[in-house]
Amino acid sequence: MTATSATTSPKETRRRRKNDPESVRADILAVATREFSEKGLSGARIDEIAEKTRASKRMIYYYFSDKETLYLHTLEAAYQKVRLQEAELDLDHLAPLDALCRLVRFTFCHHAKNPDFIRLVMIENIHHGRFLAQSELIQSLNAGVIDVLGDVYLRGVATGCFREGLDPRELHWLISALSFFNVSNQHTFARIFDWQQAAPENQQKLEDHVTDMVLRYVRVDRVAP
Amino acid sequence: MTATSATTSPKETRRRRKNDPESVRADILAVATREFSEKGLSGARIDEIAEKTRASKRMIYYYFSDKETLYLHTLEAAYQKVRLQEAELDLDHLAPLDALCRLVRFTFCHHAKNPDFIRLVMIENIHHGRFLAQSELIQSLNAGVIDVLGDVYLRGVATGCFREGLDPRELHWLISALSFFNVSNQHTFARIFDWQQAAPENQQKLEDHVTDMVLRYVRVDRVAP
């Protein structure tokens, strides 16, 4: 991602340019991501983003028109990054049960490791998803997610280890809910119930429980004796 | 809650006062709840709250010192309201399985019917729960919630319908997660997956699935044939 640091790229070494628009843009976006995810759309300050950038406030408006557009780009970049990581997951060669298990654990861990993304989605929901609605990019990015899960599920039904009649979209909803909540509500939950939810051992426990829960929900009912 | 409407109370009818601090306070708090839950702490405007109140901005500062204190009171009032409704739930006379079922459905529906509360909790999490941490009131309010669930669970284990080894706190976490996510992420989820999640029939489906999921998680494993 930081390819414009003028070290190996022939194009870059030749040019030796002082102006580096790509990197300036990326830098602004990175700072904006931190600021927006930390303080929200209304809480984040353009001046503060400008300060933390190696560019100036002028540059923010030069590349991103206004605050809301910058926020939208931040949101899009975040979704893009997530879906890119998801794409690396290769479930086709795994048995359905293992595949589902892996998908759940991946989602759980991924969310836990990317609180910035989670917070941005929370913030976007506070805004009723009105920016997400403007972005065709995000809509298209997410199209495939359900298909992957749906494929695993259908294979599982075919092999007889998953019960029939479930909707992949609802299944994805369940997995998302548990993984998302783990990050989104960590602060209030931990404080109210005086529980070190973020501690590694508790995170491990939760990951196991979540995986267990999804599997128990999907697996075929075992016949009573 | 709206006891100061000067209709039946003898004290009120006698006095016929023009100054009505209690009701002004309550009015401010009600408006503030709407504004904060809609726009967040930084997004909400004191001037706008003042406009929508039948009192003036001066009164807001008179009763609530500053913006953050007003927000804190809003949060406390919201939690209080919720816990009050929860307290009405009487699970002791129900069989463990029925009790758990009812608890899950209640939580799910309650959250769905109180998006303002959910949004406030989301916002509070964006702020890392730092206001909730200041409030001894909220801490104390939530103490009993786990106990109720824990009681049902233990009864279920005793009767042999629930499996052993589960932590009531983690069980509560699961129920909360699913019920909370249903409201908190409705906008982004519905838009991304082009799903009318808020539609009554889908809400009913989700409620059933969530209940089903929790029960499947808690019930004893049925023996294989």
Next chain:
DNA sequence: TGCACAATGTACGAAATGGTACGTTCAGTC
């Protein structure tokens, strides 16, 4: 009835904040 204090209205101040005008420098092209 008048006093003390709570409750309320009006107007204003100071700082923060989104956004812009205007000028300057850089880099590729003829």
Next chain:
DNA sequence: GACTGAACGTACCATTTCGTACATTGTGCA
């Protein structure tokens, strides 16, 4: 090397926004 447009810096403006000073009215009580 002059020209052009992209890339960038500085200073500034208009508005918003939290909060307050000050004056006024209502209310219970001696």
